[in-house]
Amino acid sequence: MPSLTRDEALHRADLLSVTRMEVDLDLDRGAETFGSRTRIHLTASGTGATFIDCKPVTLHSATLDGEPLDIDGLIEGRLPLPVTTGEHVVEVEATMGFSHDGEGLHRATDPADGEDYVFSHLFLDAAPAVFACVDQPDIKAPYTVTVTAPAEWKVIGNGAATTSETGVWHLSETKPLSTYFVALCAGPYVSVLDEHDGIELGLWARASMAGQLEEHADEMLAVTRASFDYFHSIFGIRYPFDDYDQVFVPEFNAGAMENPGCVVLRDSYLFRGAVGRDELLTRANTISHEMAHMWFGDLVSPQWWDDLWLNESFAEYMAHRCLVEATDYSEAWIDSTMSRKSWGYSAERKPSTHPVAGSPAPDAKSALANFDGISYAKGAAVIRQLIEFIGDDAFLTGIRDYLTAHSFGNGTLADFLRAMEEASGRELDGWSRAWLETAGVDAVEVARMAGTVSRTAPGAYPADRPHVFDIATYDGGVETSRVDLTLEGSQAPVPGVDLEAPLVLPNAGDRTWATPVLDEQSLDSLRGQLPLLSDAQARAVIWVGLRDGVATARVDPRLLVDLGEAALVTEDNDSIFSRAGMHLTGRVIRVLLPDAEQPAARARMARVGEKVLAAAEPGSSRALHAARLVARTTDDVEGRLVPWSQGRDLPTGLEGDVDFRWILLGQLSRRGVIGAAEIDRALEEDRTMTGQLGALTARAAIPTVEAKGEAWADLTTNRERSNHELVAISAGFWGPEDLSLVEPYVERYFIEVPLMTQWLGEDALSRVAAMNYPSRFVNEGTLALSRACLAREDLQQGVRRQMVDAQSELEEALASRTAFPG
Known part of the structure; x- marks a missing residue:
């Protein structure tokens, strides 16, 4: 279907304004389709031809001021609309289809109890798959929505919901909204309700997750209340919409969506096992982020x-x-x-x-x-x-x-x-x-001999960006000097900086957008200095700077492995430990190091995990992350993976943690220790949506020719798979120790994944394309196949973007291996 162009949007906005939207949805017609009736009240500034956006399964009728429109004229989601100056009412009746790719009106079945749940995700252009509309962000209108749903269902939307004796739900009229903010969640959702400062608050989740919802409600409501108070204090405008509901839904593509009054979040935020402080912080940040959108984006x-x-x-x-x-x-x-x-x-x-x-x-x-x-x-x-x-x-x-x-x-x-x-x-x-208007990130670097700091803009995107930041120096982990400065040109002196210190760190407080480039003396000092450094923000800046350094082939990836071994054992910040560990195991070791060096490097990270686990307070967040690091990296099948997977000798706090168990089962499957029968038995013990995804990942990881063929066919031809199921298969497919098992699929990826656009939405397929890119095959052959694929003119835009970005990471890996061959 054609994507709305800016020129088309400008023309339509000049001609039309929408004054009111009335949407009636019937969700009680079965699991595949639903009824949609829309009345669009609009005003035309003149006489002209335009169109209504509508993407139905079947378009039954359309009228303009009671006169029929030619429904056969609907082409690629556009219904022609001739208008004359003045007010008009367009009525459209259609049958729409539930989606399974996270876009439009998504419907999912909970395997725990067989119940169905529906949620809308209309960003960026999916609204016409739910109701006819003028779909562009600058045409706002108030919405009144009614919903017919099965008797046992609850309905949550932008406006406060009430239900009549006939089982029809009425949502109160909203403030003017862009089409992509219209929200609807329906199903046997359960809730925890509260009130704060005159605002009704609701937390909602699937019935099978009622225990998790209640367990986490106090923490989430505390963040919600604090965010309301804070934003009211700094914005000077009270929350401008109706009730404030946060609905945790299955199979959501993003982290959350800021629909006014009805925020939708992925239900993996309702942690069902052990949880680290950094994960709670991430959830709190998401809650506050979506609330900030009530002003920035929604209002x-x-x-x-x-x-x-x-x-x-x-x-x-x-x-x-x-x-x-x-x-x-x-x-x-x-x-x-x-x-x-x-x-x-x-x-x-x-x-x-x-x-x-x-x-x-x-x-x-x-x-x-x-x-x-x-x-x-x-x-x-x-x-x-x-x-x-x-x-x-x-x-x-x-x-x-x-x-x-x-x-x-x-x-x-x-x-x-x-x-x-x-x-x-x-x-x-x-x-x-x-x-704001020029791309690129500057690099900042201190020259010790000259006593200066310099700023280097990327050659492709030159700009004179003024930076306000700081430079700090450290010796034995202790700060010896810190200077604030404004760098308006390409270079400036740095008086007051202890340039004799072993470690000199530009942008130590991470106040600006710039890559810190460490001088050779500072880089050489890191093995001794980083484990001692007490400044957590500075440690984070160093790790992220090194991440850029290895990506651009300025820093040997082996240094990061050394630092992981030396510094992570003393790291007490959850975000640094978990993120640095994931980057080391998922990118540095798995891709940047030569294949022959990878097992030994993983073993070093496993020893880090074991050391931290032994030293950490039992049941602490630090112990949890250490156990996960061990599970991802250890080769100790009989001493760790097998007994832990059977619930024996588990670290404190991980008893009964089924999510941790699926990590272990995936590792055992990847090594060929367990097969489909063991995975099926584990799934019988965890008949949940998360368990189903864990089983798909574990099955895709089985290291046999037959299992890889079945997984690939399931991924690329099974049109019944949901967006999350496809990602789960992708997560397990490319991980065998024997890469020859998946080597035949490198070429097939570039042929068969793009074809999935025939039935899979762009957002979902983009994620599948990114997850499946054969990044472990760091060679010129993969690069040639990738370039040939990108030369095609028929690639879906989102898939092309993901392949371009993945190819650039492949090129980074090739450059790193060339620069640091070992």
Whole structure:
């Protein structure tokens, strides 16, 4: 189907405004389809031809002011609509299809009890698969929604829900919404209800997860209440919508979606086993992030998709700020460095890098491709630099003015900059061009002999970005000096810096968006200095800087393995330990090191895990992460993997943890120790959706020719598989110790995965394409196949983007192995 272009959107917005939407949905027609009736109240500014967006299974009727429209004219989701000046009502009746790929109106069956659950995910252009509409972000309207559902179901949406004796649910009329924010969740959901500051709060989940919901409700509600209080205090505008429901749904593609009054989150956040503090922090951050969207994105929405940063960058920044200032997660910025900024820096290294704002988005699908770590993490870092530039008081004043001026409407980069300029009295055009409108990340480096710090912009994206940051020095893990500075040119002196210290670290406080490049003396000192370093933020900056160093073939990946062995045994920050450990095992060892060196490096990480596990407080978050590291890396089948998988000799806190057991079963399956029969028995003991996914991963990992053939066929031809099931199969497929088992599928990947676009939505297929890229085959043959595939003109846009990015990582691996052959 064609993607709406910006020119088409501008033309349609000039011609039409929608004043009210009435949507009636009938979800009681079985598991495959549902009924959809829409009344669109609109006003035309003149006479002209335009179209309504509608993607039905069957279009039954359509009228304009009671007169039939030609339903045979519906082509590729567009129903022609001729209008004359004045007010009109368009009515459309259709049968729509439930999806299984996480887009539109998704329906999933819970294997624990056989119950079905429905949720909507209409971002970016999936709304027409649920109801007819004028689908673009700058055409907002109030919605009234009615839903017919099975008698035992609950219905949750943007407006407060009530039900009549006939079983029809009525959702109260909303404030003006963009189409992609309309939300509907339906099924036998269970809830925990509360109230705060006059706002009704609801937490919802599948019936089979009632215990987990109740267990985690107090923590999640505490974060919710704190976030409301904090955002009310700094935005100066009360929460602008109805009740505030957070619905944890199965098989959700993203982390969460900020539908006004009805936030949808993936239900894996309702942890069913042992959980680390960093995982609780991640969930708290997601809760606060989605609430920040009630103002940034929902109250004020982007006029077009090139300004998505006005949603995501601000929610990213505000959530971390809120956690640090209003909750006990004071380490949130450290977690941001390890998890979010590393993601953003990786996006900057890829050919698909783009500016934070003003990225070319000629159509909606192009904008979706830029929904990445730049829009989130870099945007948040740039906001921190803006605050350094104009001051926090001016920033908050500008925010309030921007939100007030555009409430229930749309905003643009120009609108935002105007508000900031008026609040601060500073001209921001040059600052915006450098920071928001130009791609690329600068590198900052201290020259000891010269006593200077330099800034190097990427050659492909030159810009004069002013940086406000700090430089700190360390000896024996103790800080010996710290200097704040503003670097406006390419170089500046650094008076007051202890340049004799073993370790000199630019951007030690991680206040700016820049890669710290360590001088040779500092790099050489890390084996001794990093294990002693008491500054957790500095440790995070070093790890992320090294991540960039190995990716660009400036740093030998063996150094990271050495540092993992030396420094992770003393690491007491969950985010650093878990993220650095995952990067070491999943990227550095698995891909960057030559194949022959990988077993020994994994064994070293297993010893780290064992040491930390032995020293950690039993049942602590640190012990949990250590046990997971052991499970991922150990070759001790009889002493660790088998007894742990059988529930024997488990570390404290992991007794009965079925998620941990599936990690172990996956490792045993990958080694050929267990097979399908053992996996089936484990699934019988864990008849849940998570158990089903664990079993799919374990089966795909079985190291036989027959099992790999079955898994590949299941992945690429089974049209009944959900989005999450496909990802689960992908997670197990490429992991055998004997790579010859999967080598035949390298070429098949480039042929068969793109064909899945015939039945799988773009968001879901993009994730499958990324998960399945044969990254372990670091050779010129894989690169040649990849380049040949990307030369095709028929690749789906999202798949192309994922392959381009994965190919760039393959090229990084080849460059690293060439630079550091061993």
